[in-house]
Amino acid sequence: METTLDKFGRVVIPKEIRDNLGLKPGEVLHIESIEDEVILKPLKEETPLHVKDGVLVFSGMATGNIKDSIRIHREERLRKIASQGKK
Secondary structure, eight states, rough: OOOOOOOTOOOOOHHHHHHHHTTTOOOOEEEEETTTTEEEOOOOOOSSSEEEETEEEEEEEEOOOHHHHOOOOOOOOHHHHHHHHTO
């Protein structure tokens, strides 16, 4: 693939590459130059915890305060269950 540098030094990352990497507008990219190459890397600081089908799922390396995240999620689920029982 090719792209063109505009007069302000900007380039457009082709849609196929943005989609493959999950890049969204406003995302921060790390840029470095090594010899005659320019390298862009997405800087994503996503939590390794995700809710899937109502269950907290861990994917990634253990970082941050996992115990607090689990406790908060458990409390939210218990509140939701309790409120459904009052109907």
